Amino acid sequence: MMLSVEGLVKFFGRGTVNEVQALSGLNLALDEGEFVSIIGGNGAGKSTLMACLSGAHLPEAGRIVLAGRDITFQPEYKRAGLIGRVFQDPLSGTCASMTIEENLSLAALRGRRRGLAQGVRKQDRAGYRDLLATLDLGLENRLTDQVGLLSGGQRQSLTLLMATLVRPTLLLLDEHTAALDPKTARLTMNLTQELVEKSRLTTLMITHNMHQALTYGHRLIMMDRGRIILDLGETEKANLTVPDLLEKFSRGGSDSVTDRLVLACTNPGIDIKWSSGE
Secondary structure, rough: OOOOEEEEEEOOOOHHHHHHHHEEEHHHHOOOOOOOEEEEEOOHHHHHHHHHHHOOOOOOOEEEEOEEEEEEOOHHHOOOOOOEEEEOOOOOOOOOOEHHHHHHHHHHOOOOOOOOOOOOOOHHHHHHHHHHOOOOOOOOOOOEEHHHOHHHHHHHHHHHHHHOOOOOOOOEEEEOOOOOOOHHHHHHHHHHHHHHHHHOEEEEOOOOOOHHHHHHOEEEEEEOEEEEEEEOOHHHHHOOHHHHHHHHHHOOOOOOOOOOHHHHHOOOOOOOOOOOOO
């Protein structure tokens, strides 16, 4: 078992009139190399789960074991060498004022001590150039360009490379195509699939798009009110349509099925925007 989450509980505003229980004794287990998509409505606890896994939030109760190591209350910086993460905002995963090669160099040092040696070595550049060429975006010829000059899709593709440059034990994709246009989102998902399969990465992906949820990954998890209400294997979800999934979501007790979700049943290009306030 690569990831084991047992009885995870997380509150916000504990002991105040604004107290919210974001995770309600959540249990989850992933085998090595498993790619799991997560969907759910506003307040379902999806982003809170990722924050607890990454160390951005610490739970009140429960246990998180990653590759045999208990990381439940380990600070975020100590998990950096184990976990790769890509956020919804393409600006979040890179440093805009640094060059492409400098960003890649930082990613190559994730989880390691940083000394005073030269940031980008000559021997590294050839490897970075080859790596960037696989994106087919022309970035291999722009190593010294500042990342702030790149488009959102280019930055997100670079962020994916950075998150997987040093093979992470766990890859977290937090709505990483939600801010992209449909064409760029498809290209980003193709790159995601390629990187995950090539390195057999254990991956959790939150998505706003039910077509993505049904198309990508070995399992599909649906969350509601801080718990998992549906867990479908690859064969089960392969036989589902988006309307089927909406029906299951409604039966799960959620009140977050909106007109936009229904519209998406007939238009695969629509990215289903759940409210992200969780």
